[in-house]
Amino acid sequence: MKRKKRASAGSIKLQELLTEQNVIQKRALAILESDSPSFTHTHDFSINAVVNLINQMVDDGLMTKGSALWCFAMSLFEDAVKRELFTSLLDDSGRMHPSVFMKLCKELELKYGLKSSDNMSTVEKLGIFVYTLALGLSNRDVGERFQRSGYTVRSAFHDVLEAITARGKSFNGLARDIIRPKDPTFRLIPLQIKNDKRYMPYFKDCIGCIDGTHIAACIPETQQLRYIGRKGIPTFNVMATCDFDMCFTFAFVGWEGSAHDTHVFLHAINTPSMNFPKPPEGKYYLVDKGYPDRNGYMVPYSKTRYHLSQFENEPPNNMQETFNRSHSSLRSYIERSFGILKSQWKILHRMPKFSVQTQIDVIMAIFALHNYNRRNAEQATVFDIVELYPDCIPNDEPRDVRGNDTSNEDLYEGSNNMKRIRNDIATLIWNARRR
Numbered sequence: 001m002k003r004k005k006r007a008s009a010g011s012i013k014l015q016e017l018l019t020e021q022n023v024i025q026k027r028a029l030a031i032l033e034s035d036s037p038s039f040t041h042t043h044d045f046s047i048n049a050v051v052n053l054i055n056q057m058v059d060d061g062l063m064t065k066g067s068a069l070w071c072f073a074m075s076l077f078e079d080a081v082k083r084e085l086f087t088s089l090l091d092d093s094g095r096m097h098p099s100v101f102m103k104l105c106k107e108l109e110l111k112y113g114l115k116s117s118d119n120m121s122t123v124e125k126l127g128i129f130v131y132t133l134a135l136g137l138s139n140r141d142v143g144e145r146f147q148r149s150g151y152t153v154r155s156a157f158h159d160v161l162e163a164i165t166a167r168g169k170s171f172n173g174l175a176r177d178i179i180r181p182k183d184p185t186f187r188l189i190p191l192q193i194k195n196d197k198r199y200m201p202y203f204k205d206c207i208g209c210i211d212g213t214h215i216a217a218c219i220p221e222t223q224q225l226r227y228i229g230r231k232g233i234p235t236f237n238v239m240a241t242c243d244f245d246m247c248f249t250f251a252f253v254g255w256e257g258s259a260h261d262t263h264v265f266l267h268a269i270n271t272p273s274m275n276f277p278k279p280p281e282g283k284y285y286l287v288d289k290g291y292p293d294r295n296g297y298m299v300p301y302s303k304t305r306y307h308l309s310q311f312e313n314e315p316p317n318n319m320q321e322t323f324n325r326s327h328s329s330l331r332s333y334i335e336r337s338f339g340i341l342k343s344q345w346k347i348l349h350r351m352p353k354f355s356v357q358t359q360i361d362v363i364m365a366i367f368a369l370h371n372y373n374r375r376n377a378e379q380a381t382v383f384d385i386v387e388l389y390p391d392c393i394p395n396d397e398p399r400d401v402r403g404n405d406t407s408n409e410d411l412y413e414g415s416n417n418m419k420r421i422r423n424d425i426a427t428l429i430w431n432a433r434r435r
Contacts, residue, residue: 052099096130096369100376104369112173114163120148120156128153129160133366136346138353161358164365175368178375181208181249181277192244192333199330202425207279208249209286209334210297212239212261213342215253215363218351229257238363239264241277241285244330246337246383247374249277251367253360261290284418286331295415298422300324308332322433323426340383341370 057063096104105126108114116122124146132142143153166173186207193199193206214235219227227234235257241250252268269276279285279296286298289306293299300306301320308328316322342348345366351359374383 096373097377099378100373101126101130103376104372108160108163108174112163112166114160117155120152125156125160128156130369132157132352133345133347133362133369136348136350136352158358161361161365164368165361167357167361174372175364178368178371179248179251179364181243182245182247184277186280186283190244193330198326202326202428203286203330205283206286206298206330207283208241208243209331210239210241210265210291211288211331211334211338212237212264212290213338214238214257215342215348216351217257217356217359218353219356226256226258229259231257233257236360236363237261237264239268240334240338240367242334242337244333245374246333246340247371248337248367250275251364253363253367262292265291284421286327288331293415293418295417298327298418300327301422301426316433319426319430322430323422326429337370341366345369 054063058065102123105114105122108126109122114122114125116125128142128146128148131137131145132139137145139150139153139157142148142157143150146153148156162168162173164174165171166176189200189204190207193203199206214229214231215238217227217234217236219234224234227236229235229237236253237255237257237259239252239255239261240248242248250268252264252274255264255267268274269278284296284298289299289302291297291299301324304320304324305311305316306324306328308325311321311325316325347362348366351362354362377383
């Protein structure tokens with residue numbers, strides 16, 4: 001009797017691969033026939049349909065993002081330009097999902113006046129803009145990548161920048177509409193506080209956090225002196241407020257790096273045209289010791305341990321330290337927000353040789369894109385990772401090379417009302433901890 005020949009390991013592997021490819025093909029056809037009616041006619045082909053198909057196949061485990069099959073699927077896009085845009089957006093930082101990109105493009109067209117030109121669509125214009133901000137590339141590098149002239153790239157970039165910041169239209173662009181509180185009345189308790197026993201009910205009247213950050217500036221050598229502060233390099237001192245969803249509700253860009261945080265803060269809250277979202281009576285922002293102790297702005301106890309790292313080996317020993325640890329933990333939302341902002345948009349670390357005005361508009365546009373992405377992304381993003389690991393704070397802040405005296409303890413008269421509220425909260429947290 002003839003013995004059956006045993007299959008080699010190689011042939012078994014090949015058979016498994018062929019079977020797998022067959023399953024993938026059948027599943028793809030099923031998706032196309034049942035869930036993607038836009039593929040039934042060639043003239044109905046759309047980027048969104050392809051994106052949805054690829055995403056569904058990834059979700060079903062039929063392909064892995066970044067694999068050879070995924071790259072081949074991406075090549076099904078209409079043209080090389082769009083393929084370049086979307087593969088650039090879908091990097092490991094999760095910067096912007098293609099569906100969010102397409103929604104943003106449509107919104108900029110319908111609401112903010114972004115228009116295609118004779119030789120360039122709005123998709124490519126927005127792609128050039130996002131690509132430049134994401135990688136921090138020069139006009140020349142972007143032109144080489146997209147095979148466009150420097151003039152064409154520059155025009156496309158500024159068309160999108162104007163649609164977002166609307167400097168020429170009294171700043172009535174996307175940035176103004178999206179960098180603002182979702183609830184301007186601040187009546188509701190933020191869910192991140194309401195659903196966390198570490199903060200509820202102690203911080204139920206807290207509406208957000210305020211902090212400053214330094215962003216690299218590209219300044220002519222003859223004008224650099226006032227832009228060089230404690231970071232030792234030319235920077236903008238940017239002040240922002242954020243909610244507990246890691247969306248920015250206010251951003252103030254333009255002060256030179258040598259300016260003190262307090263000066264930037266006081267200018268923002270005392271200038272009506274800035275439209276700073278002031279806290280209603282009984283509500284407050286969390287701020288660090290670099291800000292004045294004023295009504296509506298809660299600072300931590302001074303000359304007391306504060307940062308979370310200082311409590312790693314030794315827990316709080318008294319009421320003041322207990323409050324400071326909770327204050328620091330909750331205020332970390334804005335540190336995380338800044339960390340995400342800087343990790344995703346590399347231009348904030350290597351600003352090209354734009355005019356100072358354009359650099360300010362670029363930074364404001366990035367705040368707007370940050371919020372837009374946060375509010376519209378449906379799939380897992382870097383925001384979700386940071387939420388799952390709250391102690392993870394991306395740190396891209398330039399190091400201080402000079403002494404930094406941020407305390408305002410002796411410069412401004414403190415608010416007795418805020419001191420009383422702080423003491424009441426500290427007592428409640430301390431008593432709850434001792435039970």
